[in-house]
Amino acid sequence: MGNTLASIASVKKRDPEVPELLADLKTLPDVELTEVGKLIKKILLLENSTGNPQDFETVYEAPGPLESDECRADTCCVWKYVAEEMEIDFKGPAGRCKEFARQATCLGFHDAGTWSKTQGGGGADGVITLMGIRYRSTINRGLKEINSKMWQYYHKFHKYGAGMADLIQMGATVGAVVCPLGPRIRSFVGRNDNSEPAPEGRLPQASQDAEPLIALFEDKTIDKGDLITLLGAHTIGQQRFVSEQQRHSKGGDPHSSTPGVWNTKFYVETPRNDTPKRIFKFHSDVSIAQYEESRDCGGYAAAYIRLSILGVPHINNLIQCTGVLPLRTESYTAPDEKELNEWLDSDLSQLVVLANPSFTSTPQSKRIIGL
């Protein structure tokens, strides 16, 4: 730990003074920007007073059934039906977001995050799922179930205009807002799908130190503050494969004491030594969580919008469909708080029983681990 802290302390601040613009927004004059182009430009430049990255109020009403001409005529209509189906799939019985929501949040990052400013290639183009077998690579192993779900959505909604790249990013924003207290991130559609595999080595590993991680994300125009903010997504997570590599049988262990709830406990708990036994900390998170940066939901929303359009060449032509998202759950009390806390502090053997899906037959244990 001493070495980690020393290495963090030596990381010089390289964040650009002004956040970088992306793709066509870098070159188009303001007079040629669409309303969406102007909005995304403000969000990227962190002009929060006029470019709020969240919208808590707008509700989109579908003009007709999915198959109707009225629905086909309105780009956002199919997305209303997609988001409704995702909400049902993503929400668990205790009101927390469950594994599909967690994986969808991570999948959005793993698709878009393959983009590199200096080397090109990759980006939010749906290829992670369209290439089918890529989830089998170690880094994407925890995304198998959401990949299958995305194919189900694709088979049902593609004929109405929903592409895979947009399905994945809509999944990430539905995934976030379905978690109690989660951000309601403005959601845009109109990305192109691609079937060219993304270059390898563009995604981070949990074993990495802060310095290479910061450099990796800077090459995606994501500065240190945004990286820390984005890592807040781990507050909902329950890893399954990192513990396996470390020879622990702790699959399903969460990264905060409130798995499936989108709060800031992750930041408070990650650097501490007195957290409940089951909390599983990635080396990368412990290393990075020492930084003092913006950690609120608004920060996440702006950083995620940037991430969700990496590699998209025509940002000015995207369409905003934020109104299709479920509304945010603004307060949450766990109905099973006592059992959850007992589980979080339980020892390894009990955890294996609770966390191994083949043993989780009781509704209570399913609720606790979010299955």
Ligand code: HEM
């Ligand atoms: C330094 C950067 C990052 C590293 C090293 C990292 C690493 C990991 C690892 C190893 C897992 C566990 C996979 C498993 O065993 O199932 C995970 C889960 C997760 N990651 Fe990250 N991640 C990073 C950044 C991000 C970002 C930027 C986001 C979102 C924008 C994100 C969202 C998630 C979520 C939601 C989960 C939970 C998945 C679940 O519970 O099934 N991560 N991450």
